[in-house]
Amino acid sequence: MMISNTKNADSVTSCGSCSVRAVSFCSAVPHRDLGVLARSRHQIQFRRRETIVREGDAAVSFFNVTAGIVKLYRSLSDGRTQIMGFRFPGELFAIAETSRYGTTAEAVTDVETCRYPRARLKRLTSSFPQLQAKLLQMSYREQVASDDHIFLLGRKTAREKIATFLLRYGREACQGIGGKGRHVNLPMTRTEVADFLGLTTETVSRVLTSLARESIITVGVSRSVGLIDIDSLTRMSGK
Amino acid sequence: MMISNTKNADSVTSCGSCSVRAVSFCSAVPHRDLGVLARSRHQIQFRRRETIVREGDAAVSFFNVTAGIVKLYRSLSDGRTQIMGFRFPGELFAIAETSRYGTTAEAVTDVETCRYPRARLKRLTSSFPQLQAKLLQMSYREQVASDDHIFLLGRKTAREKIATFLLRYGREACQGIGGKGRHVNLPMTRTEVADFLGLTTETVSRVLTSLARESIITVGVSRSVGLIDIDSLTRMSGK
DNA sequence: CGTGATATTGAATTGCATCAAGCTAAGTGG
């Protein structure tokens, strides 16, 4: 069994040939300076279910996702858990300038990241002023996503929540997978979907089977969902 | 009756003597360059209930609150409304780099703002690199607040929501008002509280009277609330 | 092929919403 959290020589990628560079914050670093960036980061992998950073711990690193999906969440001692959001390849997490991490980050799938010391960030942004503009842009985009999520949690019904989720994350999570682009393999469990949408697993399950009975979706094995009637889903997503 | 939305000569403030400068984004502009900033902005007032920007409109300006409170919200055609957050003096809104405003902004109290053309922002940030760092810091702080709100909406009960709100916004909204620092005059209506917390006005009212019966708070006239047993409130806020 | 983790389904419960009055306070115009 492979030990995780270790650099795996096979998978070390140079920044120049990185698959997420185009969409990631590193796109703000000029090509000829990528060496500076590469020297600042460690490439770290995590296996599904592994905790990457823990809410409340001293915030020493920030991360860039290069492969896989990360969830950011908070839990109460009584077990109530809310997932604030997911991070996909090219997205950053644990970057807010606070002394302690504000959320726990956990690998939803096997994940590859670049880890940077936060202390290095100041030096990087002063070396590459574009970087700050890029970080700001990414932060604003996150804010828009948070506002969407706030509306969903505060005012949408279970059906609307699920419809929104299937359209929004189904697509994002599995671009390029499945026939006709409307068959998605959800990477997250029912519990994770529920903890994201402010529901229970039972309710998620019930809504999915009810949508399937109405032939709006199909529910297959291993978290595959077919989006049959996207128009209905869109209408019921409450937009 | 005064016409709103007009510059009122009496209340024009120079940036140098602005009451919110210390805490606002303009603190990143050196004192000797405040003239540049002042020439970029219009000071605009809004009366309680006035809409400042409308969701979906072309995003031409961003605003800095200098007095009063602004709410940011989205509505569905069926009337469901969710307030994403409030903006207090020194805070920015409508600044995310999108072509259209993502939320409606409305004055909760009489409000004074500085309005800037978005087109000017690029020039300002390139003139004052500190500004970008400040904007990023403010954006991250907002993100933390959004995460708090997401948890509240997704996982807290009505009582926990109200307790959290009273502690968090009661204090913030009325610093310096009232005896012993624990008597707050909520500036927002029950409907606004409800639309912020994902509840109905009736539930807000019921929870408040129930907390009053338990002598945890007192509910007075004109939205004044006395926080009697702050420890109980803190415990029940679900932190 | 068995075992633990995930997912579904059913029945009962409940927290909050909805519907429906009434009440209170703050304006507003006479």
Place this chain on the structure above:
DNA sequence: CCACTTAGCTTGATGCAATTCAATATCACG
């Protein structure tokens, strides 16, 4: 300055969407 008006707030009765509790079913994996 007072009666009228209306927006805002409270309270009560009832309904229902989603949770909770409890089995069972199915999948993934060694």
